[in-house]
Structure formats: structure tokens, C-alpha cells
Amino acid sequence: MILALETSCDDTCAAVVTRDARVLANVISSQEVHDAYGGVVPEIASRHHLELMNLVVDDALARAGATLDDIEAVAVTRGPGLTGALLVGLATAKAIAVARGLPLIPVDHLQGHVAANFLHGDAGPPLEPPFVCLVASGGHSFVARVDDHHSFTVLGRTLDDAAGEALDKGARLLGLPFPGGPHIERVAADGDPAAFAFPLAHGVPGLDMSFAGLKTSLLYTVRDLDAAGGAGAAARTADLAASYQQAVVDQLARRVERALEQTGLDRLAIGGGVAANGPLRERLGTCASVVHVPARALCTDNAAMIGAAALHQPSADPADVPALDVYATDRRAL
Amino acid sequence: MIVLGLDTATGDTAVGLLSDTDGLELALRRRHEPDPGARPGHAEQLLALAGDVLHEASLTWGAVDRIAVGLGPGTFTGLRIGVATGRALAQASGAGLAGVSTLQALAEGAGHDGPVLACVDARRGELFVGAWDGTRVLLAPQAVAPDALAALVAATDGLAETALAVGDGAVRHRADVERAASVPADDDPRHHVDGLAVCRLARYAPETPREALVPDYVRRPDAVRTADREAAARA
Numbered sequence: 001m002i003l004a005l006e007t008s009c010d011d012t013c014a015a016v017v018t019r020d021a022r023v024l025a026n027v028i029s030s031q032e033v034h035d036a037y038g039g040v041v042p043e044i045a046s047r048h049h050l051e052l053m054n055l056v057v058d059d060a061l062a063r064a065g066a067t068l069d070d071i072e073a074v075a076v077t078r079g080p081g082l083t084g085a086l087l088v089g090l091a092t093a094k095a096i097a098v099a100r101g102l103p104l105i106p107v108d109h110l111q112g113h114v115a116a117n118f119l120h121g122d123a124g125p126p127l128e129p130p131f132v133c134l135v136a137s138g139g140h141s142f143v144a145r146v147d148d149h150h151s152f153t154v155l156g157r158t159l160d161d162a163a164g165e166a167l168d169k170g171a172r173l174l175g176l177p178f179p180g181g182p183h184i185e186r187v188a189a190d191g192d193p194a195a196f197a198f199p200l201a202h203g204v205p206g207l208d209m210s211f212a213g214l215k216t217s218l219l220y221t222v223r224d225l226d227a228a229g230g231a232g233a234a235a236r237t238a239d240l241a242a243s244y245q246q247a248v249v250d251q252l253a254r255r256v257e258r259a260l261e262q263t264g265l266d267r268l269a270i271g272g273g274v275a276a277n278g279p280l281r282e283r284l285g286t287c288a289s290v291v292h293v294p295a296r297a298l299c300t301d302n303a304a305m306i307g308a309a310a311l312h313q314p315s316a317d318p319a320d321v322p323a324l325d326v327y328a329t330d331r332r333a334l
Numbered sequence: 335m336i337v338l339g340l341d342t343a344t345g346d347t348a349v350g351l352l353s354d355t356d357g358l359e360l361a362l363r364r365r366h367e368p369d370p371g372a373r374p375g376h377a378e379q380l381l382a383l384a385g386d387v388l389h390e391a392s393l394t395w396g397a398v399d400r401i402a403v404g405l406g407p408g409t410f411t412g413l414r415i416g417v418a419t420g421r422a423l424a425q426a427s428g429a430g431l432a433g434v435s436t437l438q439a440l441a442e443g444a445g446h447d448g449p450v451l452a453c454v455d456a457r458r459g460e461l462f463v464g465a466w467d468g469t470r471v472l473l474a475p476q477a478v479a480p481d482a483l484a485a486l487v488a489a490t491d492g493l494a495e496t497a498l499a500v501g502d503g504a505v506r507h508r509a510d511v512e513r514a515a516s517v518p519a520d521d522d523p524r525h526h527v528d529g530l531a532v533c534r535l536a537r538y539a540p541e542t543p544r545e546a547l548v549p550d551y552v553r554r555p556d557a558v559r560t561a562d563r564e565a566a567a568r569a
């Protein structure tokens with residue numbers, strides 16, 4: 001079995017995954033401390049990762065009914081993400097691997113999101129390639145074509161904010177707490193998604209996305225409503241939230257529909273925190289003959305997906321392990 | 335006892351291996367110094383240097399009784415690499431842990447008979463300082479503006495002008511530090527943390543429980559809570 005670690009953003013995660021892609025433990029320690037700052041503060045995230053990492057590893061092993069003696073390899077997220085946060089997970093994984101003489105498998109975080117679909121889970125058996133995969137979270141938003149278990153081809157990606165980031169920023173403009181997605185969804189349930197027309201980034205070519213204009217448009221709408229007197233934007237929060245969410249969902253869904261059309265594939269997987277969004281799941285639920293959405297704990301950042309990716313990646317040359325470093329930015333974007 | 339020492343609080347990566355076990359007396363050290371202007375090599379160097387001293391001593395990771403970690407103060411990211419590595423090595427090998435002050439390791443490594451003022455560059459125009467006379471603490475670790483150092487030293491019992499000041503901070507802010515203590519030449523090795531000094535301090539220190547092994551950041555993170563930001567905007 002594989003011990004996997006993930007610390008690319010604000011969740012401290014460890015998991016134990018078997019060779020046949022079953023999750024024995026998937027521990028996610030969320031740092032709710034960031035909610036008070038309206039976003040993730042890198043230095044605070046790094047400090048918490050350091051305090052929690054070994055306990056989270058102990059917990060994952062205990063839940064799996066295993067000890068380090070049962071572990072055959074250590075997998076870890078190498079990037080992209082917050083450098084200081086990634087370093088805690090990588091330093092921990094390297095030290096465990098070296099001290100135990102175990103192979104180390106460095107994993108790309110985005111490949112991890114794709115590989116969440118290769119696990120046995122509540123959503124059923126693993127989804128076999130080829131398929132189209134949408135990953136939308138607070139940190140990334142892309143549509144990819146997945147033809148095998150160890151790589152993917154990006155068909156389109158956001159040119160600015162991530163979808164989850166757009167929801168966070170929208171929530172802040174509407175006076176809703178962080179993280180924004182769940183709060184917008186809750187408030188939007190009582191609103192009219194057609195009340196306001198927010199931009200859908202029609203000008204963005206191909207399958208790329210853009211959410212920055214959407215946030216600006218919401219800012220001006222709120223300002224205009226407040227300037228008009230009366231109860232202002234606060235009286236229209238439900239309609240604003242519903243229309244804003246609709247614009248995010250619509251943009252993501254259109255890219256997915258176009259990707260399915262272009263590739264001729266009829267199988268879709270959805271991942272990332274935004275995959276938990278009800279209206280998005282509803283909208284995409286019928287656009288392919290197979291729509292695979294892993295359980296929520298496998299969609300948001302987690303270590304089981306890193307273990308899943310590791311099942312299909314080579315381990316690093318032992319001589320290179322001590323010197324292994326993290327990378328902060330998406331290598332595919334370079 | 336076989337002690338492996340790690341320190342990543344400064345730009346250097348320092349490692350030491352100390353054994354006073356019968357029939358296995360050894361004292362090995364390694365240090366990586368980044369080229370001028372280059373980033374510290376902590377992530378790439380630490381485990382490699384540690385593996386190196388073990389290899390030279392023909393020891394396995396399982397033979398290490400205690401892992402000593404310099405807790406700073408110093409660069410936040412460097413400290414976390416050191417502590418995360420030390421903790422995970424202990425978790426994987428069963429070795430015990432002991433945290434030591436990087437400033438005290440600098441003072442210890444100076445091998446000076448008398449008070450030593452250790453100065454680590456804290457960036458943002460500040461120094462992390464602490465002073466010891468042997469094992470006696472004269473000045474507890476703290477951040478200070480270089481031009482306030484002389485007054486701080488003058489007001490500290492036992493830290494007369496006979497003190498020796500070492501560390502990258504003493505080099506960087508030499509003019510200010512020299513008003514408080516004597517500073518060896520820039521290229522003097524005493525300005526660098528010695529992995530063996532980390533081992534020596536940890537040898538007789540009490541064991542630190544794993545979860546209590548945390549960096550001595552001295553500074554709080556720069557972050558403003560939304561509520562504070564909004565209060566500031568309203569004011």
C-alpha cells in the first residue's frame with residue numbers, strides 16, 4: 001500500500017491507498033483559521049501544515065489499520081501550489097522515504113485531481129480513460145482530455161481567476177462568508193438566476209475561461225444598486241447570488257459541452273471543490289452518457305487522489321530523492 | 335548516544351553527527367553555503383548532507399538515537415524544512431527529538447571564553463539576537479533594530495563590551511553591531527552555524543515531544559483578518 005501526502009494549499013492531507021486503487025484512509029485536516037482572513041494566508045497555512053502533518057500521517061495509518069511497516073511507497077504532491085505549504089509535505093515525505101528505504105513518488109497536484117477518478121469510491125468503480133475531465137476549484141479551473149492513467153491534455157483553462165476563486169470573491173462582494181461557493185449556493189436557492197445578466201466570457205477563444213470580468217461586473221451591479229437608494233444591493237442578495245452562480249456554472253458547462261463535442265467523447269468526470277455545486281452537477285448530469293463525480297472528499301484537495309496518481313507514476317531515482325524540490329506553478333502552462 | 339544535528343535557520347544548511355558511544359566516537363559536519371545572492375539550498379541539501387555524514391560513519395538511519403533540530407529564529411521557510419524533516423525522520427526511524435536555539439548554537443560554535451552575542455539576519459532591516467555566557471542566558475532571543483542593539487546590550491547584565499558577536503546578522507549590520515561587541519572578519523567560520531554545535535547542545539538537553547518541536551518564529555505572520563481590515567477601512 002501507498003502512503004500519500006498533500007499540502008499544496010490549506011488542507012493538511014494524508015491517505016493510505018492500496019495497489020488496487022482502494023482508499024483505506026483519507027484524512028483531511030482543514031485549516032478553518034483562514035476563514036477569518038477572507039482567503040488563504042500562505043504563511044499561516046505553512047505553519048499549520050507543519051504542526052499537523054505528522055499527526056495526520058499517524059491518523060491515516062491508524063484508520064487504515066496499518067503501520068509504516070506495511071507501507072511500500074510514499075507519494076507526495078510536488079506542485080503546483082503554495083511553495084511554503086508544499087515544502088512541508090515534501091520534506092516530510094522525503095524524510096520518511098529515505099529513513100525507511102522506501103521509493104518516493106512525486107505527483108503533480110492537477111494529475112491528482114484527474115486521478116481521483118481512478119479510485120474505487122462511493123461513486124462506483126473507477127472511470128477508465130478516455131474521458132473529458134473538468135477540474136474546478138479555488139485554485140484551478142481547466143477542461144482536459146484524459147487518454148491514459150498517467151497524463152492528460154489541457155483543452156482549456158482559466159486565463160485569470162479560478163471558478164472557486166470567482167465564487168469566493170463574489171461572496172465577499174455580497175457580504176457572505178469564506179469559502180464562497182457553499183454560501184452562494186445556499187443563498188442562491190431563494191433567488192432568480194435570470195434576474196441579472198452577468199458576462200459569460202464569450203470573447204474568450206476556444207475552451208479557455210475567464211472569471212475576472214464576472215467579478216468586476218458584480219462589483220458594479222452592487223454599486224449601482226446601492227447608489228439607487230432604498231434597501232440597495234442587500235435586498236437583492238438572493239437574486240444576485242443566483243445570477244452570479246448561474247454565470248459561473250454556465251461558463252463551465254459550455255466549455256465542457258464544447259469539449260465533449262470536439263473530442264467526440266461521451267464520458268465526463270468532474271473534480272475540484274466546485275464539483276460539489278448542485279446547479280453545476282445538475283447542468284452537467286445529462287451532457288454525457290457517463291458522468292462520473294467522485295465523492296466530495298475525493299473532489300476537494302485530498303491525499304487519496306495523490307496516491308491514485310502515484311499508482312500510475314514512476315518513483316524517483318533514490319539517488320535524486322534527497323535533492324527533490326517543489327514547483328509552485330503549473331508546469332503545463334510554461 | 336548518536337546525535338544527528340540539523341539547522342536551516344540561516345541561508346546555510348548545516349548538519350552534524352556526534353557519537354560518544356563506546357567504540358564509536360565521531361564528530362562529523364557538513365555545511366552548504368549558497369552562492370552570494372542565490373536562494374538557500376535547504377530543500378535540496380538537508381537530507382543529502384545528512385545521508386552523507388551517516389554514510390561516512392557507516393551508520394543507518396535506524397542507528398540514530400536523537401535528532402537535534404535548530405529551531406531558529408531565522409527564515410520561516412528554512413525553519414519549516416528543518417523541523418518537518420527532523421520530525422518525519424523521527425517518525426520513521428523511532429529516534430528521539432531535541433530542539434535547540436539556532437542563536438545558542440551560533441554562540442556555542444564560537445568556542446569563546448566569555449559572553450557571545452549571536453546575531454541572525456532577520457531581514458526587513460532587523461536582527462534576531464540572543465546572548466550566552468557558556469550555558470547561561472544573558473539575553474533571550476528577540477528581534478531588534480540594528481541601531482537599537484548597542485543600547486540593548488548596554489542594558490543587559492553580563493554583556494559588556496568584551497562580548498564577541500557572530501552570525502550573518504553581525505556581518506550584514508557590522509557597523510551597528512560593532513558598537514555593541516567585537517565582530518570577527520566577514521569570512522570567519524564562526525559566523526556560520528556549526529551542525530556539531532547543534533548536536534552538542536542537544537546531547538544533554540531534555541527530549542522534545544514531536545508535536546512540541548516547532549520553530550521559534552519570534553515574529554507573527556503578516557496577515558490581516560477581514561474583520562480587522564474592515565474596521566481599519568471604516569476608521
Ligand SMILES: [Zn+2]
Pocket residue numbers: 109113137139140300301
Ligand atoms: Zn486542487
